[in-house]
Amino acid sequence: MEAELVEADIVVPMHLSFKKTQSYEKYPKGQSRGRWKHLKQILQADHHPSFYINIESPPSTQPCKRICDVTGFEAPYVDPRTNLRYANAHVFKTLRSLSTHQAHHYLSIRNAAPLLK
Amino acid sequence: MPIVSKTRRQTDYKLFPPSVPIVIDNGASYFRIGWAGETEPRVVFRNIVQRPRHKATGETVTIVGDFDAAMMKFFDCTRSGPRSAFDSNVVYQFEIMEYILDFAFDRLGASGSAIDHPILITECVGNPVYSRSKMAELLFDTYGVPAVAFGVDAAFSYKYNQRHGKCRKDGIVICPGFTTTHTIPFVDGEPVYKGSCRTNIGGYHVTDYLKQLLSLKYPFHASRFTWEKAEELKLEHCYIAPDYVSEARKFQEGTKEAEEKTRYWQLPWIPPPVEAPPSEEEIARKAAIREKQGQRLREMAEAKRTSKITEMENELHSLHFLVKQLDQVEEDDIPSFLSDTGYASRQELESTVLKVTQALRKARGEPKDEADEFEENTDSSEKYPLINIPDNMLTPEQLKDKKKQLFLKTTTEGRLRARQKRNEEELEKERRNQLEEERRRENPEFYLEEMRAQYKEVLERVEQKKRLKTNGSNTNGNQKSGNVGRGERLSAAKRERMRLLTTAAFDRGKGEDTFGAKDEDWQLYKLMSKDHDEDDERPDSDEAELARLSSRLQEIDPTFEQKAEGETGQTPGEAPGVRPLTEEDYKIVIGVERFRCPEILFHPNLVGIEQVGLDEMAGASIRRLPHGDKELEERLTSSILMTGGCSLVQGMKERLECGIRMIRPCGSTINVVQAEDPVLDAWRGASAFAAELSFLRNAFTKKDYYEKGEEWLGRYQIQYNTL
Numbered sequence: 158m159e160a161e162l163v164e165a166d167i168v169v170p171m172h173l174s175f176k177k178t179q180s181y182e183k184y185p186k187g188q189s190r191g192r193w194k195h196l197k198q199i200l201q202a203d204h205h206p207s208f209y210i211n212i213e214s215p216p217s218t219q220p221c222k223r224i225c226d227v228t229g230f231e232a233p234y235v236d237p238r239t240n241l242r243y244a245n246a247h248v249f250k251t252l253r254s255l256s257t258h259q260a261h262h263y264l265s266i267r268n269a270a271p272l273l274k
Numbered sequence: 275m276p277i278v279s280k281t282r283r284q285t286d287y288k289l290f291p292p293s294v295p296i297v298i299d300n301g302a303s304y305f306r307i308g309w310a311g312e313t314e315p316r317v318v319f320r321n322i323v324q325r326p327r328h329k330a331t332g333e334t335v336t337i338v339g340d341f342d343a344a345m346m347k348f349f350d351c352t353r354s355g356p357r358s359a360f361d362s363n364v365v366y367q368f369e370i371m372e373y374i375l376d377f378a379f380d381r382l383g384a385s386g387s388a389i390d391h392p393i394l395i396t397e398c399v400g401n402p403v404y405s406r407s408k409m410a411e412l413l414f415d416t417y418g419v420p421a422v423a424f425g426v427d428a429a430f431s432y433k434y435n436q437r438h439g440k441c442r443k444d445g446i447v448i449c450p451g452f453t454t455t456h457t458i459p460f461v462d463g464e465p466v467y468k469g470s471c472r473t474n475i476g477g478y479h480v481t482d483y484l485k486q487l488l489s490l491k492y493p494f495h496a497s498r499f500t501w502e503k504a505e506e507l508k509l510e511h512c513y514i515a516p517d518y519v520s521e522a523r524k525f526q527e528g529t530k531e532a533e534e535k536t537r538y539w540q541l542p543w544i545p546p547p548v549e550a551p552p553s554e555e556e557i558a559r560k561a562a563i564r565e566k567q568g569q570r571l572r573e574m575a576e577a578k579r580t581s582k583i584t585e586m587e588n589e590l591h592s593l594h595f596l597v598k599q600l601d602q603v604e605e606d607d608i609p610s611f612l613s614d615t616g617y618a619s620r621q622e623l624e625s626t627v628l629k630v631t632q633a634l635r636k637a638r639g640e641p642k643d644e645a646d647e648f649e650e651n652t653d654s655s656e657k658y659p660l661i662n663i664p665d666n667m668l669t670p671e672q673l674k675d676k677k678k679q680l681f682l683k684t685t686t687e688g689r690l691r692a693r694q695k696r697n698e699e700e701l702e703k704e705r706r707n708q709l710e711e712e713r714r715r716e717n718p719e720f721y722l723e724e725m726r727a728q729y730k731e732v733l734e735r736v737e738q739k740k741r742l743k744t745n746g747s748n749t750n751g752n753q754k755s756g757n758v759g760r761g762e763r764l765s766a767a768k769r770e771r772m773r774l775l776t777t778a779a780f781d782r783g784k785g786e787d788t789f790g791a792k793d794e795d796w797q798l799y800k801l802m803s804k805d806h807d808e809d810d811e812r813p814d815s816d817e818a819e820l821a822r823l824s825s826r827l828q829e830i831d832p833t834f835e836q837k838a839e840g841e842t843g844q845t846p847g848e849a850p851g852v853r854p855l856t857e858e859d860y861k862i863v864i865g866v867e868r869f870r871c872p873e874i875l876f877h878p879n880l881v882g883i884e885q886v887g888l889d890e891m892a893g894a895s896i897r898r899l900p901h902g903d904k905e906l907e908e909r910l911t912s913s914i915l916m917t918g919g920c921s922l923v924q925g926m927k928e929r930l931e932c933g934i935r936m937i938r939p940c941g942s943t944i945n946v947v948q949a950e951d952p953v954l955d956a957w958r959g960a961s962a963f964a965a966e967l968s969f970l971r972n973a974f975t976k977k978d979y980y981e982k983g984e985e986w987l988g989r990y991q992i993q994y995n996t997l
Contacts, residue, residue, distance in 0.1 A: 168336065173384075175379060176376070176417060177415065199364070209364070212467070217884070217885065221879050224518075229525075231522055262486070
């Protein structure tokens, strides 16, 4: 270890006295992938109707706020070709000059991108 | 203000007796650990882990928390990004959790053979029992902890503030966190989890939104907008507008207020050094250097040529000598004499002599004599003596020779003809250029105009062709909305091919597919590929024309600019490489984004999350309560606490009040207060809780856990009322 590193002391020591089994014994190299259940799987495996899911918020009852994808202003219009919302003609010009990749990105921020690309 | 990490190793671990609990606030953003009863956590760091490889030793090391960029040069970080133990707000990755706990305990100064203190650790609302049990196992088995208690961070914060009089025993806590936001109602000082509400939006989403918006607005600088930078910008500049629509309108109209609120971030930009027109001396000096270089090259060429000439002269001498010798020798002895020298016959010798003299003459730069040329031409009839003799008079060997000679003759003649043609073409071009020059001299203005018009025409044609190729099908795309990617697949050529294929498939008729029975059918594929080739060739001539015109214009027209292909005017997405970069390009404008990003906390559907925002969550919480007590509801709304790091955004309090007032019946009291320290109050509350004597009643030991099992653990909850 370089002297600088030892001084900076940012690395976790390999052997810690207060542990019954050390990390390197518990997790031999190359086994960490695919061993832990993600949240979705945890919730599925739960036997009881999951409290965690029950407390999720309901969808909003207010009308959805429509703002322009590019500028953030109020956007009463939608571009039929790309499905992006825009505020006025000036923004529309910009919209049409976007590459398909950018348009897709804007839509995916809103979770409105079509799956087939 | 960003949270400052504290990771210095503590030295007073041994001073605390085993009865003092250790308090951990295990948050998705930051991890805080300290001793019960104190007001500040001892160790604070970002809750992420990196496992890079050390370059020198090759071993994998673990680094927890924010890292110092300067230290990173010792590590190979290509295969290890920062990883979190959390999935949303639940711990799922316990290997990472272990590294984090290792680091935390180590920095707390832990020593001895086990962690001999009870531990109070925070978790999320409704933590699945799987996660809880894995955490308990980790603490009991690996660290030897005697007793463990789990609590909710937002609840601790509320109790702490209740103790300090900020809120009452009935109220609601609203906690926007890192990845989720919770609202929990409190009745009689205890949280009612049945009424709690969780929306999956938090500070992480706000930062991510800002990052993506900026990257899309300034694609040229996209690499500058890292997640950490976006977080910095968010912490410093974001605020919540009291009413989004009116604020947006202010910016849209460009009012002065909007101007003041717009922030500019100037990226470092060095203007390209303006080259001062070279002074007289510079020019003279450069010219002199070039002269010298040219001179040197010329001398070298000269030297090479002279050496070559002398070489050839020597050869010529020796050959002449040989010829003279040959004359002296008798006819019969010629073959034997010549066998030493490597020439088969006298003719060969003579032809070599001729060749060498010619080469010499060329090298010397003397013009070819007419005589020589004539010689060449006559040589042709002599060189190919066999050609003119009809076939039936020759032996098979001679026939072979004749074929060879015929072949040679045709090739040399072909070469001559090609050379002539090239000369003619060059003369043509010269003539044309001269004509053009004359025309230009006569009428420069007119000529220029003509050229420009031509250029524009050709440019149009090329661009149109390009557009057809890539966007050809977008006009048909109206029926299929949103399939923006299909344009490339359905260009004109490809459509043509599809058409041919389908006609071929259907043309047979009578229900049977007999394609391929006749040989002519396969010509279809030839047609398809030829079509494709043609399509690709045609634009080439146009493009060549374009290139020629543009170079011509560049020579003669001082105001002409090379138009880059595909440029369509000023757009925010345009690569500024087309025109010279200015300072403006390096200025990042953050105007609307300032209040657009935190808005998603109140309207998660702006980022596609179909859930209620902060203000409506409070309403949902109240509705979920088991009793429908109106008075209770009044009491709840008059004591609303905001806690959690995300609640530090400017303007949140007013907005929340507004929002909740809209959904509550008219005239109800709404009182929103911010926690004393939204970031640290959770830990402080937990610390105060753990310091009470009754803490151990709420904790469970290893024995408890293994005896009572998971079922019991699922139902376990602590009692927050300590009095």
